[in-house]
Amino acid sequence: MSKYLPKQADLIREMEEKPSALKGDHARQEWWEMPVEFREGNFCFPAKAEVIEELGFANPRKWAVTDDDWQLPEGWQKTLMDGMRERIKKYRSLKLYLDSCVRCGACADKCHFFLGTGDPKNMPVLRAELVRSVYRGDFPMVEKILKGFAGSRKLTKEVLREWYMYFYQCTECRRCSVFCPMGIDTAEITIMVREILQLVGLNNNWILAPVANCNRTGNHLGIEPHTFVQNVESLVDDIEELTGVTVNPTFNRKGAEILFITPSGDVFGDPGVYTMMGYMLLFEHIGLDYTISTYASEGGNFGFFTSNDMMRKLNAKMYHEAERLGVKWILGGECGHMWRVVHQYMSTMNGPANFLEEPVSPITGTKFSNAKATKMVHIAEFTADLIHNNKLKLDPRRNDHLRTTFHDSCNVARGMGMFEEPRYVLNKVCNSFHEMPENTIREQTFCCGSGSGINAEENMAMRMKGGFPRANAVRQVREKHQVNSLVTICAIDRASLPPLMRYWNPGVSVYGLHELVGNALVMQGEKMRTEDLREDPMTGFDDKEDDVD
């Protein structure tokens, strides 16, 4: 076990004692008097100097979070305050959300990090107060008249340490915003604070390295074009071996009808690769005229976790490439934050995409008028439409070895509103599906605990705590319905939920939705399939076993 991940018994003991931070040692303390503790397992490593330099961000240097001296640039307070003032001018949301909280506390126990750590500063209201307290000291007059009344403070190094800790203990999942009577969105505040912290060189390598890679090579993992092709081709070989069917993806092909973009984790990471195999089987099954780009080979956008400009810069590649290749529209794979960016930001940042056409499914003729401006369709919408029109030959019994539940990814749930399509598809491709408790799914879904770029190994203890509410909900359906498969439509989930499940719910595996689609698809000319895409035996399809019996 990694040194960043305590033994379960130790972590449980800590969790059971820690929530009493409110009652125990700190009972008489105000939140601003409580210490900020950077400990092994609860923070991410800062970005390497060369990465910061490559991206043109501020203050490249070698430093450690546990250092006393963070080597901040001269005049860092002014830089940060100016940065805050500028953003308050540019975003009504930020100003409004700093001004209008009544501290009713409805959000307090909605945050997965608060539930997992018991740390008061992880209550969304206090997370925002970390900034509000400084903002109030800077802006309104009232404060100058009645010092101490409005609870304001100066931006000191201690405050900065708090910001760095707690704005990287927020996954921008927006669960609190669902319950807030004012609609205050902590994600909005976290996004801004991270952007401001970037101005003095406070960031994490797990975000910035993928950003640099994505800018240079086209994807987060830094895979160069030839390797990217090789990897997809090795998946093609796996498909052929398993099913006897040859799928034929093309790359950077001009004149294709559709450009397909998915997170690069689907091409490289386990279990994402099985989802990729599912996509390719699906496209082969319906004879889709599509191509994959090596230049825009990343659906995800870690720029979203650094700054508005960086998000836009990385996102711009999608349209740039779609225009160059002359495709009609773009189809996007399963991913969470990618879809927040595509759904809510893309056309505003880089549109209008007049060189594309309003998406129409070439198989069913369905017009995706809900994507009329952005011209990008989510694969779950696309597949749901195919199934609804009886265009797929499916055998859901091939997923009978899986007893599934569905994890709504935060961004797709609360930043897009896609709940029914993936459930519809899932119910058509498998026979056993059980929902987790009502207040842990759909718009109330719990984050995996690792979203928004804090999925680093060195942050493992914090991730296991933050992911605990999700794991706890899975445990309930596991005990009640013997669920053994957690299905998601998010690449970060596919990377972060497996360790979470291994830790809290051993025996539960994580699947992409289209991996199950791939299992169930009855392909033309396929051989007798007895194993699923990850070579696990299917139930009821093993002839030999029957013979023995």
Added chain:
Amino acid sequence: MKKILLPLAMVAVLALVPFVGVQYAGLDYLFGVVIPYAAAVLFVAGFVYRMVDWLRRPVPYNITSTCGQEKSLDWIHHDKIESPSKPWHAAVRVLFEVLLFRSLFRNNRAEFSKGPDLVYGSTKWLWLGGLVFHWSLLVIVLRHARFFFIMVPGFAESLDQLDSFFDITLPAFYVTDALALSAITFLFVRRVSDAKLRIISLPTDYFPLFLLGGIVGAGVLMRYIAKVDVMAVKDQMLRLMSFSFDPPAEIGALFYVHLFLVCMLLLYFPFSKLMHMGAIFLSPTRTMLNNSREKMHVNPWRQPMKIRTYSEYEDDYREKMKKAKLPLEKE
């Protein structure tokens, strides 16, 4: 403790000021004319300023919080209110929020327990307490209209009748007085009894509660116990409404306590969290439409930007791409 006692002391002092001023220093004119005018002007100016200050800031991105199924394929049920795609959907959503506290109604309780486990429970108390608090204050304010117009407006008359439904005291007992005081008490007790609330609360959270408590308390005292001359009060209010600067007739000091605390509330309002009254109508996560893929939302401060283009990429990787038999723009 300090953060509770400080605002309590402040309200106590604020209540004493007009009492002493009127009773012992004869400052009826200051408290009956000058301060009310000043407070009203500052309230309106401050409120408008804050609203304009918010409205003039751009909303660069569409950041709707979607709490229901988006509009997508025809055969999938679209949750119009929680994932609005037309302006009237969003209007209903905001009205639900303003009038019924829709999001607070969703509230549930989560507690960590040994196991480790998470235990969830339903909790509608905050929703109910908040709703009672706001609605009774609204009714109280509206039925005060009878002091401001010679002819009592119809709505004020009806509200008055409804409100005094339990005709058990003389003058008739108002239900909203009891509800408002109970709700204020509940909201206060909630802040001090729950560990989470205790730690997030600031003096600025207790102050408005005490201030409102003081206002309602003084009003109740005036009506039921230490009665003041209601006609004199109405005369004074009518004078203020006609922008007259004539000195007020003799009214009990308790009235000035009530009036002065209201003036303090008006003054405090625009510069405090109480502005959530205006903010709730502007919150982008609730007011915006979830149609950002259907209709392009324009960011007013968008500037042209340099990106890493495909040709730069091809220049860097041409040889490798050639070996992988990838199509190239330039051989």
